[in-house]
Amino acid sequence: MAMRASMHLVKSRTLLACAKEESEYRVRHPENSSPNARVLVLGGTGRVGGSTAIALSNLRPDLRIIVAGRNREKGASMVATLGGNSQFAEVDIENVKSLEAALKDVDLVVHAAGPFQQAERCTVLEAAIQTKTAYVDVCDDTTYSWRAKSFKDRAVAANIPAITTGGIYPGVSNVMAAELVRASRSESNGEPERLRFYYYTAGTGGAGPTILATSFLLLGEDVAAYNKGEMIKLKPYSGMLNIDFGKGIGKRDVYLLNLPEVRSVHEVLGIPTVSARFGTAPFFWNWGMEAMTSLLPAEFLRDRSKVQELVQLFDPVVRAVDRIAGERVSMRVDLECSDGRNAVGIFSHRRLSVCVGNATAAFALAVLEGSTQPGVWFPEEPEGIAIEAREVLLKRAAQGTINFVMNRPPWMVESDPKELGLGIYV
Incomplete structure (x- = not known):
C-alpha cells in the first residue's frame, strides 16, 4: 500500500498545487519529487517518444516508464534499451477505452504520437482529464494547441496539470522567449515590441516519417503572424531570410511557417509583432518545399491520407539524404524592445533525435516536480512552468548542446534581419 500511495503522489493536490515555498524547495531539490512515479509515453516506439523515454530514464532512473505503441516488436526493443524499470503497453490512442485503461494507474502521460495536424479531437487530453492523470504533449499545430487550451476549466476541476506544445520547438523555444521577455522587462525601460523565432534542422533531424x-x-x-498587434496571413514557405545561427551551424535560409508559438507568445507575453521561420538542409529541400507550396493545392496538403501517401513516396530518398545531411538543429529567438534594446537566445545541438527527448523529458519532470498548476497551459505561462523552474528546465533540455546562450546582444551572432515587402516587418 505504501508503494502504491507513493506512485500516485503526483496526482495529489499537495504535490501539484502546493504553496510557493514548497514548490521552490522542489525546484532547488528536484530529487524530492515523487519517487517511483509511473510515466506513460504514447508513441514511445517512435523517434520522438523513444528519445523521450530514454531521456527520462537517464535523468530519473527511479521512474517506471511504460512505452506505449502499436508495434510489439519495436516496444520490446525499446524496453530492452531502457532496462528493468520499463514495460510495453499496446495502446490505440483513437480508442477511448484503450486509452483510459492505459492511464488508470499512471501519474503522467506524455503524448508523442503525432502528427497533430488535422486531428479532430484531443482524445489523449480528454482521457487524461477523465482519469485525473497529469499530461504533456509535443503538439506542433496551432489549431490543436488551442483546442487543448479550451479544456483548461475541465483540467482545473479534475485538479490535473497539463502542458501543450511541450517539446523542443515549440516548447523550449517558448520558455526561451519568456525568459528573454522577463529579462527585458526587468532590465530595460522600453517594452518588448518584436519577437521572432528562427529554426533550422538538417534533413528531418533523424526524426523520420512523422516529421x-x-x-x-x-x-x-x-x-499566421502578428504585425503591430494585428494578425496577418502570409503564404507558407515565403519571406525567406538568411539567419546566422552562430557556432556549429552558421548562416541558413529560413522561411515562414504556421507554428503555434506565434499566437501563444503574442497572447501570453503581449508581444505586438511575432513570427516564426524554419529552414532545412540540403538547400534543395527548401526549394522542394517552396515548389510544393506553389504547385500542389492547399486542399491536397491538408489531407492527411494524401500526405501520408506523399511521405511513403519520399521517405526512402529522405532517409538516404539524412545519412549525408546529419541531424543538427538550432533555434534562435530574437527580441527587440521600444528603447532599442535587443536580445537573442541560441540553442544548437548536433542531434535533433536526442535533444527532442531531453526537451520533452524536461517538461515531464517539471510537471512531476510540481511546477505546474492545475489547468492546461502553454510553456511560456508561469502557471505551466513556474518562473523559478525555468532555469532547471533549460539546463536539462540543453544537455549536449554545442551552443546555448541566452540574453545576448544580436551583434554577438552577426544577425542581419531583412524587411518583407509592403512595409510588413515580421
Whole structure:
C-alpha cells in the first residue's frame, strides 16, 4: 500500500498545487519529487517518444516508464534499451477505452504520437482529464494547441496539470522567449515590441516519417503572424531570410511557417509583432518545399491520407539524404524592445533525435516536480512552468548542446534581419 500511495503522489493536490515555498524547495531539490512515479509515453516506439523515454530514464532512473505503441516488436526493443524499470503497453490512442485503461494507474502521460495536424479531437487530453492523470504533449499545430487550451476549466476541476506544445520547438523555444521577455522587462525601460523565432534542422533531424508528414501538412496552412498587434496571413514557405545561427551551424535560409508559438507568445507575453521561420538542409529541400507550396493545392496538403501517401513516396530518398545531411538543429529567438534594446537566445545541438527527448523529458519532470498548476497551459505561462523552474528546465533540455546562450546582444551572432515587402516587418 505504501508503494502504491507513493506512485500516485503526483496526482495529489499537495504535490501539484502546493504553496510557493514548497514548490521552490522542489525546484532547488528536484530529487524530492515523487519517487517511483509511473510515466506513460504514447508513441514511445517512435523517434520522438523513444528519445523521450530514454531521456527520462537517464535523468530519473527511479521512474517506471511504460512505452506505449502499436508495434510489439519495436516496444520490446525499446524496453530492452531502457532496462528493468520499463514495460510495453499496446495502446490505440483513437480508442477511448484503450486509452483510459492505459492511464488508470499512471501519474503522467506524455503524448508523442503525432502528427497533430488535422486531428479532430484531443482524445489523449480528454482521457487524461477523465482519469485525473497529469499530461504533456509535443503538439506542433496551432489549431490543436488551442483546442487543448479550451479544456483548461475541465483540467482545473479534475485538479490535473497539463502542458501543450511541450517539446523542443515549440516548447523550449517558448520558455526561451519568456525568459528573454522577463529579462527585458526587468532590465530595460522600453517594452518588448518584436519577437521572432528562427529554426533550422538538417534533413528531418533523424526524426523520420512523422516529421516529414508534419512539414508537408504545414505547407497547406496559411501562416499566421502578428504585425503591430494585428494578425496577418502570409503564404507558407515565403519571406525567406538568411539567419546566422552562430557556432556549429552558421548562416541558413529560413522561411515562414504556421507554428503555434506565434499566437501563444503574442497572447501570453503581449508581444505586438511575432513570427516564426524554419529552414532545412540540403538547400534543395527548401526549394522542394517552396515548389510544393506553389504547385500542389492547399486542399491536397491538408489531407492527411494524401500526405501520408506523399511521405511513403519520399521517405526512402529522405532517409538516404539524412545519412549525408546529419541531424543538427538550432533555434534562435530574437527580441527587440521600444528603447532599442535587443536580445537573442541560441540553442544548437548536433542531434535533433536526442535533444527532442531531453526537451520533452524536461517538461515531464517539471510537471512531476510540481511546477505546474492545475489547468492546461502553454510553456511560456508561469502557471505551466513556474518562473523559478525555468532555469532547471533549460539546463536539462540543453544537455549536449554545442551552443546555448541566452540574453545576448544580436551583434554577438552577426544577425542581419531583412524587411518583407509592403512595409510588413515580421
